[in-house]
Amino acid sequence: MIRSTRRGLGINHHPPFILIALRCITWSLGGGYLPLVSALVPLASSSATTSSTISISPRGSASPSSSVGEATPFCSFIPSAWAPSPVVSCISSSRSGSCSGNSVQTFSSPSSTMTESPIPTEVQSALHALYNMPPSSSSPPSSSSSHLHICICTSGAGGSLNAWMLGTPGASNVLIELSSPYAKGSIKAYLKGEGGRKGGSGEQLPSNGSYCSASTARELAQAAYTRAVTSAVAGGEEEGGREGGIEVLRKGKFVGVACTAAVVSRETKRGAHRAHVATHTLDEDGKIVSKSYYLALTKGARTRTEEDAEVSKGTLAALLEATHPSLHPSSSSSSSSSSWLEALCVSAGKGGAGGEDKLVRVVEEEQKEGGKEGGKERGDALDALMIHHTVDRVLYVPSPHAPSGLKAFPSSVPLLSPSLPPSLTPSPLIIYPGSFNPLHDGHLQLAHAAQTLLGSIHPSIPPSLPPVLFEISTCNADKGFIDRTLLLPRLSQFSSPSSFSLPPSLPLPLLVLTRAPLFVTKARLFPNSYFLIGADTAQRLLQPKYYVVDSEEAREGGKEEGRDALLLALNEISMHGCRFVVGGRKTKEGGFMTLDSVLEEARPLSLPRSILGMFLGLSEEQFRVDMSSTEIRAQMAVKG
Numbered sequence: 001m002i003r004s005t006r007r008g009l010g011i012n013h014h015p016p017f018i019l020i021a022l023r024c025i026t027w028s029l030g031g032g033y034l035p036l037v038s039a040l041v042p043l044a045s046s047s048a049t050t051s052s053t054i055s056i057s058p059r060g061s062a063s064p065s066s067s068v069g070e071a072t073p074f075c076s077f078i079p080s081a082w083a084p085s086p087v088v089s090c091i092s093s094s095r096s097g098s099c100s101g102n103s104v105q106t107f108s109s110p111s112s113t114m115t116e117s118p119i120p121t122e123v124q125s126a127l128h129a130l131y132n133m134p135p136s137s138s139s140p141p142s143s144s145s146s147h148l149h150i151c152i153c154t155s156g157a158g159g160s161l162n163a164w165m166l167g168t169p170g171a172s173n174v175l176i177e178l179s180s181p182y183a184k185g186s187i188k189a190y191l192k193g194e195g196g197r198k199g200g201s202g203e204q205l206p207s208n209g210s211y212c213s214a215s216t217a218r219e220l221a222q223a224a225y226t227r228a229v230t231s232a233v234a235g236g237e238e239e240g241g242r243e244g245g246i247e248v249l250r251k252g253k254f255v256g257v258a259c260t261a262a263v264v265s266r267e268t269k270r271g272a273h274r275a276h277v278a279t280h281t282l283d284e285d286g287k288i289v290s291k292s293y294y295l296a297l298t299k300g301a302r303t304r305t306e307e308d309a310e311v312s313k314g315t316l317a318a319l320l321e322a323t324h325p326s327l328h329p330s331s332s333s334s335s336s337s338s339s340w341l342e343a344l345c346v347s348a349g350k351g352g353a354g355g356e357d358k359l360v361r362v363v364e365e366e367q368k369e370g371g372k373e374g375g376k377e378r379g380d381a382l383d384a385l386m387i388h389h390t391v392d393r394v395l396y397v398p399s400p401h402a403p404s405g406l407k408a409f410p411s412s413v414p415l416l417s418p419s420l421p422p423s424l425t426p427s428p429l430i431i432y433p434g435s436f437n438p439l440h441d442g443h444l445q446l447a448h449a450a451q452t453l454l455g456s457i458h459p460s461i462p463p464s465l466p467p468v469l470f471e472i473s474t475c476n477a478d479k480g481f482i483d484r485t486l487l488l489p490r491l492s493q494f495s496s497p498s499s500f501s502l503p504p505s506l507p508l509p510l511l512v513l514t515r516a517p518l519f520v521t522k523a524r525l526f527p528n529s530y531f532l533i534g535a536d537t538a539q540r541l542l543q544p545k546y547y548v549v550d551s552e553e554a555r556e557g558g559k560e561e562g563r564d565a566l567l568l569a570l571n572e573i574s575m576h577g578c579r580f581v582v583g584g585r586k587t588k589e590g591g592f593m594t595l596d597s598v599l600e601e602a603r604p605l606s607l608p609r610s611i612l613g614m615f616l617g618l619s620e621e622q623f624r625v626d627m628s629s630t631e632i633r634a635q636m637a638v639k640g
Contacts, residue, residue: 131170151228157261161312217278225256264304273297279322286408314359317344381408405495442625449623477517528577
């Protein structure tokens with residue numbers, strides 16, 4: 001049992017003293033005084049209300065047993081071992097019947113029960129498919145080796161789904177998290193944790209201000225998707241280090257599902273009883289698939305418990321439409337339904353009405369945001385980054401299961417942690433900015449040299465080289481955004497760089513796209529990381545003229561103002577825990593420039609040691625490749 005916070009006598013997590021005293025009196029005097037004690041127990045119980053209680057059945061399922069302000073039956077706190085006879089294991093009056101054995105009977109309450117609600121047959125069949133069958137795709141080819149990772153967020157209703165999923169063996173195969181943010185502040189916090197929209201005070205708010213709406217359900221589903229990715233990767237890193245986290249990304253299919261609902265409450269609602277459900281995932285082509293559903297419930301046809309069950313079934317149906325769209329429900333049960341929406345249809349209420357209620361797909365809402373193709377409202381990951389600005393980075397992981405050879409993960413939070421979990425020795429993350437037009441052996445050898453250097457400075461447990469993220473900014477500080485058609489060929493280079501002299505022991509390089517042309521912005525996106533740069537870039541970083549704004553007033557300030565701006569920028573980068581690894585570059589005169597020569601050139605600036613200490617250099621013996629993308633492009637132009 002998940003213990004609840006108790007009030008009244010101030011005794012937390014234990015039966016109130018007065019109830020124990022009454023039970024002792026009953027044992028002393030015998031069963032004849034049971035009616036008297038039964039009349040007193042509700043009065044004593046009323047002084048110990050609960051905020052929330054979840055009872056766990058013998059099968060392991062969880063079901064709500066009481067709510068705020070309801071009296072918790074004393075018998076639910078008395079272990080059966082205390083009872084000298086069956087009559088002690090429950091408290092009842094002569095009018096409420098009797099109990100036998102170790103069964104538990106609660107005081108009469110329209111909204112509280114201690115008996116276990118059976119899981120509907122159609123729900124059991126759906127959960128069997130979800131837990132035991134590999135995820136399928138709406139567009140071939142499907143990957144049978146994909147592992148499913150699910151996060152679910154329900155608000156307003158959907159508690160039955162939590163009990164069903166936890167009460168059915170196999171949840172650990174696919175389930176990452178079940179969340180039920182209920183109050184407005186809790187919903188804001190859920191959105192805030194995943195980089196949602198910000199209100200004026202810095203809080204995350206639903207985009208239209210409504211907490212029970214299609215847009216809020218979509219935003220919660222997107223947040224749930226991000227939580228599924230980050231939590232699964234963290235688990236992979238805990239078990240297998242960096243490679244373990246990357247392997248989770250390579251093989252995983254991640255789904256976020258959410259619902260927001262308005263159902264029966266103490267006071268009659270003016271609006272409709274309804275639920276908005278949304279799912280968020282990516283298909284194998286890297287398209288963002290965000291689907292919306294609407295469930296209308298006839299007022300007065302069902303109790304709150306019944307409406308909660310219907311919302312839960314609708315949420316489960318939407319989830320299976322996202323995870324197993326090509327799996328026919330009849331393949332996992334005797335159902336003749338052609339879709340999960342039909343297999344998990346809404347039941348008629350006990351009031352006799354409401355049988356016409358159904359969960360429907362809201363394609364119009366999706367088309368309103370994303371054009372003609374419903375269900376792919378934000379296009380692919382590049383659209384989310386470059387057009388809609390709904391994310392600030394897209395991580396690409398090589399995967400043989402993806403048609404393009406790369407799996408895309410758009411996000412506004414770091415997917416790979418800057419350091420490993422506390423139980424392991426931290427390993428740094430290397431960010432390698434550049435245009436990589438084209439990617440060549442020099443890039444890969446510089447990355448390997450930086451890995452070797454930092455691996456010796458920061459040895460990890462288990463031993464592994466620090467991962468490298470090749471970073472391309474889609475926005476140039478001087479030229480604006482790079483055209484999408486120019487980016488796609490660069491992406492394909494990272495899907496199978498087998499033509500390069502990459503040591504077979506090293507993993508395939510990872511690619512991340514951002515909208516961060518400046519190192520200050522990059523440091524905000526990738527805190528506690530090392531930036532891998534060439535000596536020519538380090539030279540520009542330490543030259544004040546690149547920090548002076550082009551204006552008459554700035555030109556009068558001259559070098560001194562540029563130095564102040566330089567210090568401010570590098571101090572902010574340092575505050576984010578970032579440093580630089582510098583590789584040497586061949587000069588136009590035929591020489592070789594290293595970090596030592598760069599720092600010698602910057603000596604007149606009298607930079608503080610804290611700034612100079614941000615730079616680590618690779619010697620000429622550690623790395624020298626006289627090759628550049630500019631030269632390769634020039635050679636290709638001559639040949640072409």
